[in-house]
Amino acid sequence: MLNFHKDHRNLVNVALLVFVLLSMGIAIMPASALSDGTQPLPDMPKMTPEQRRGLEVYVAENCAACHTQQVRNIAMDKPWGARPSIPSDYAYSKQRLDVWRASPSVLGSERTGPDLTNVGQRQPGAQWHLLHLYDPRMVVKGSIMPRYGWLFEETAHPAADAVVVPVPKERLSDTAHVVVATPKALDLVAYLTSLRQAPLPDGTAPAFLPSPRGPEKAEQGTGGDAAADGEALFKGTCSACHQSEGQGLAGAFPPLAGSPIVNAEDPTQMLSIVLGGYDARAEYGVMPPQAAQFTDAQIAAVATYVRSHFGNKAPAVEPGAVAPLRAQIAPETLIVP
Amino acid sequence: MKPYPFSGQKDPILRKWALLLLSACAIPVRAGTGMEVLTQPGIAGTLVLLGIVLFVAVLVIAARVDRLLRTLKRGRNGTNGTGRHARSSYRLQGDELGGTAASDDPRGLVEQAVSEPDIPLVDEKKRSRQRLEVPAELRKLVIWYLAAAVGWLVLGTLVGQYVGMKFVWPDMDQVPWLSFGRLRPVHTNTVFWGWTSLAMIGLGYFVVARTSGTTVHSYRMGWWAWGLINLSVVAGNLCLMAGINNGGGEYREYIWPAMLPFALGLILTFRNFYRTVAARRIGEIYISNWYILAALVWTIVLATIGYLPWYQNGLGETVIQGYYMHQGVGMWFMTFTLGLLYYYLPSALNKPIHSYSLGVLAFWTQMLFYTMIGTHHFVFAPLPWWLQTVAIVFSAGMFIPVVAGTTNFLMTMRGSWRAIGNSYVLPFFLVAVVFYFVGSTQGSLQAFRFTNHLWHFTDFNVAHSHMTMYGIVAFALWACMYAVLPRITGREPSQLLVGAHFWMAFVGLFAYMISLMAGGTIKGLQWMDGKPFVDTVTGTRPFWAWRAIGGSLMFLSHLLFAWNFRTMVRGARTAVPVTGQAVHPDPIIPVRPHAELP
Structure with a gap:
């Protein structure tokens, strides 16, 4: 009946039919399910x-x-x-x-x-x-x-x-x-x-699969849950504007190296700027607030890193110093235990 | 002590090597040194596969050097001082055997004999066997398809070379039409739809007509398709450079009005080929036509599914993207090229294909496995896990058609290895067949979950796609073109330039592949170790520089190829018209009886 070797019509029809059926199963049906069956998250803002x-x-x-x-x-x-x-x-x-x-x-x-x-x-x-x-x-x-x-x-x-x-x-x-x-x-x-990820209710987010290179490697990345790494945080976030050696960019972003605010004995002003942002100097760009991005421990770690590098010599910052300022400047980011 | 069954006196060296190899495998690998990666099956497999290519290259070079040395040695023997000058300056007068009477030479034996090869550096290769009488219209159609393809190859790879250089010098220009994001799809689409597709269809016309023992159904239809496909590439590229694209999905960046002429061209081509096969003068449908007709049907379906909108919002688009981009390669380029190989390879060797049934097996498994594996481009993406698993499992299943096809081609070549050293066409076939095995198998290994951890999103992907689209498809198309053009035009290219094309393309591809594979692997390891991203960018720079060097060699080889093409179709001083007798049916068809098949 199906003599593919001699019947070109059968050959082409079967090749076509099987391919269409496979394509329906592997492409069109799963695509339809994802296309029609996906709703935005409740907290996701619509695009302006x-x-x-x-x-x-x-x-x-x-x-x-x-x-x-x-x-x-x-x-x-x-x-x-x-x-x-x-x-x-x-x-x-x-x-x-x-x-x-x-x-x-x-x-x-x-x-x-x-x-x-x-x-x-x-x-x-x-x-x-x-x-x-x-x-x-x-x-x-x-x-x-x-x-x-x-x-x-x-x-x-x-x-x-x-x-x-x-x-x-x-x-x-x-x-x-x-x-x-x-x-x-x-x-x-x-x-x-x-572009920012909308939050999911606690416990509903899918988990990350561990790295095949071993867990100790995976946690080294910025944003890991391990002990906050000030250097990695600085490189991942701050250095984009303040540059890799804290030298800043004349006319755009202020230097951190030798800055009087960074080197002040009392870190309050520095931490306030990090938490709440800063836009007081016309010659520089705006410092965006970081309170929502980082935990107290992370902010303390990065502040300590900046205060002890690039020629800066100021005492370390304890996470405990961040908490009261956060309550004052950005109470909405307080995490209720 | 009782000896092992294989430890005869014959091959102690082999045994030593085997022991050495085993002990190398048994070296304990320390965690965290980067070495443990090598024990992953996907990585180890890829290294072995790359070794195969190197091994073949070394064999080919060794054969060449051996011949050269023997020639030199022959030249030195027998010179003892006396009368040496007389001997070395002796020249045949041409009338030693036959006197001065004109020779009767109906088979061109004397006419074709060459006493002074034009290449003193390398061996003289065999000239193209025989001129085939083909209808003038078919010859013209094939040549024009191939000419357009060659034009797009040069343009498309020029663009590729330019965007490759931008990795090293990102500030090369400030022209929006030449920016990286816009030019990258110009490169891929031009070499896909311009070079490869037109070359395949042009070569396909010859196969379909020859293997059916008839003439092409309609030349007019062929010309229309030629115009439509070229129109599509021109319009699509202009749109891309102007910033108009279809949302950026790879290989379907042309908006649908620009892609429509291409689809119409495919439909016309299918109709034309189908009618030609239907009007065949022999009972059987030659296996090449299975692949070629199926490639056309499948690609028409594929383009339709890829462009219809109803299921492509949200991640629906992503599912279709994986399906489309992989099938574009698998169902169109790979399937069609296999069809061409099933004709041109045995035809170049002047013998039938090794196994018809193996070709049929590879055909159906190609359809079954290749169709299911698109989602392996989105492993760990937010697509259904079952879809990813199916893709990975069927990627492994691709071993079956790949091994079947490779075995078939290699067994066909078996017994003709000597011919490879003597031919300027067969090395292209050999590289294509070896890469068919290596590239496809490496792709299957790349679909595994561990290898996705390491290589996905890195430059390794780019290396893989060049290994396949260039190592398999482009080399196969060059082989077919060098095989068929001299036989239908009677004009041969300069052998030195064909050799230069081959080696520059091959070495260039190797430099391209190895640099990106190494750079991609290092980058993947650094990402897994949480290195700051920008450090992994600056760290890849030397590899991008080597890629650009390999790419330059590849591009230069295409200029040589374009020149060779011109020689073959226009005629130049080095082209000697091949004389010979006309038409007899291809000796490879019909292949062999296979009454045992349904």
């Missing part, structure tokens, strides 16, 4: 129009060629999020863009650059993102990310409401010029700073 336009810039520049947005359920992905990603995380961002373009493939397959699932949490400062997009190597020395100069304009006469990017003067072709972010850059930054 600005963030949504930012996502379009993200897609047009094909950022997903180098950046993933998935925290896998293995220990080595802990630096990228507090919990593994779940399908609901993508309920708002992965919708069909328009009649021409499919749902954006933000999960990615290459991690040439860092994962961006939680980048809004790690780097909440818009100014950092603008500088980084303008010239990544200005803020992260070893970066190989392309410069996105076409998202910015150099002008001598910025509009009154223009967002000026704090590019050091010696980088400009004319010292009378300033760099202004275009709406596209602002949208993209709005999208990037909105």
Whole structure:
């Protein structure tokens, strides 16, 4: 009946039919189930129009060629999020863009650059993102990310409401010029700073699988639960702006090396700035508040690290010193025992 | 003491080696040194596979050197001083045997004899056997498909080389149309849909017509498909560079209006091939046509599923992405290329394929296993665990079609190893077949959960895709083109330049692969150890530099190939028209009776 060797019609039909059936089972049915059966988390904010336009810039520049947005359920992905990603995380961002373009493939397959699932949490400062997009190597020395100069304009006469990017003067072709972010850059930054994992009720998040290299290795990453490592925390979060040696970036981010606030005997002012943020000096970017990101122990550890490195010589900070300040500055981040 | 059964006097060396190997395996590995990684089956397997390629390369080089040395030695013997100059300057006059009368040479034996090879450095290879008489329309169609493919190869790999250099010099340019994110899919889509697809279809036209003993159903349809596919690549690339893409899913970055002409081109091609096979003059459908027709049908289904929107919101898109990107490679490029190999390899060796039944087994298992493994691109992602497990299990199942296919090709080549040293075509086939085994098996190992821990998201993936799309598919296509073009145009390329193409492409690919595999492995280990991310970027820089060097060699080899192609189709000084007699049916078809099959 099915003589494939002599009957071309049978051969092609069977090959087609079996392939379609297999494809239904392995692709279309599971895809439908995930597509229709996924709802956003209750605490997930909807995308604003600005963030949504930012996502379009993200897609047009094909950022997903180098950046993933998935925290896998293995220990080595802990630096990228507090919990593994779940399908609901993508309920708002992965919708069909328009009649021409499919749902954006933000999960990615290459991690040439860092994962961006939680980048809004790690780097909440818009100014950092603008500088980084303008010239990544200005803020992260070893970066190989392309410069996105076409998202910015150099002008001598910025509009009154223009967002000026704090590019050091010696980088400009004319010292009378300033760099202004275009709406596209602002949208993209709005999208990037909105990327943060929505919290799950305690105990409901999927667990991380242990590293095959042994548990002691897995916990070394930033954000691990082990004893807070001030150096790793500094490199993972603070050094993006304050730079690897605490030297800061003239015209954008203040130095920590030799800073009187850092070196003060009493750490209260320094801890207040770390916890609550700071925007008092026009010549520098905004310091975003860190109270929600880190525990008391972590803040004490990173403060101690900064106070004892880069030529700074100030006494260590005890976690106990952070708690009362937290209650005063950011009571909403107090963890009720 | 009683001797072991295999410890005869014959091979004590072999036994020593085996002992050495065993003891090397038994060396206790200390945890935390990085060595324990080597005992993982996925990693150890990959190392063994890479060893196979190196081994084959060493064998080929050794055979070449051996021949060269023997030639030199022959040249030195018998010179004892007297009359040496007279002997060495002696030249045949051409009339020693036949006098001065014109020779009657209907089979071209005298005409084709060459007393002064144009390459003093390397051995003279056999010239293309015989000119095939093919209809002028078919010849023109095939040449134009291949010409477009060659153009896209040069352009696509130029772009690839450029984006590869951006890893080393990220500030090379400030032009939005040339930025990394936009150009990367231009590279992949151009070599996929431009170079590989057009080359496969062009070579496929020849196979379908020859193995059916008939002429192509409709040349007009062939030309339409040619136009549609090229249109698709041009439009799709312009859109990508302008920042218009389909959401960034790999290999379906073209928006659907740009991909539609490609799909129409496939449908036309399928119809054309199907009609041609239906009108065949022999009872059996040759095995190549199984693969080629199926590749077309499957890819039409695949493109449709990949672009229909209804199940692709949220992670539905991710499931389809894994399915699509893997089947694009497996059901289109791999299946079609296997079909081409089943014709061109035996045809180049002038003998039938080793086992028809093994080809049939590989066909059905290819369909069954390859279809199920797409999700192995998303192991540990928030996709259903059962989907990931199915993908991993069936990835392992890919051993069956791969071993079946490799065995078939190698057994066909068996007994003709000597011919490899004498041919400029067969080394390409050999590399393609070896990489078919090595690349596919390595891919199966890469799907395991441990290897995903180590290699996923690193540059290792890029190495793997070049190992397969370049090592298997591109080398197979070059083999087929060097095999068939001289026989239908009567013009041969310069053997020195074909050799240069081969070795530059091969060495370049090796440098490319090894650097990215090493860099990717180191990066993966550092990620697992929680190193700061930016340190793992700066740490990979030397490997990216080596990748760019390997890539440059590959790109230069494509320029040589383009020149060789021009020689084969346009004719140049080095091209000697092949004379010979015309049409007889391909000696490899029909293959052998197989009444035992249903």
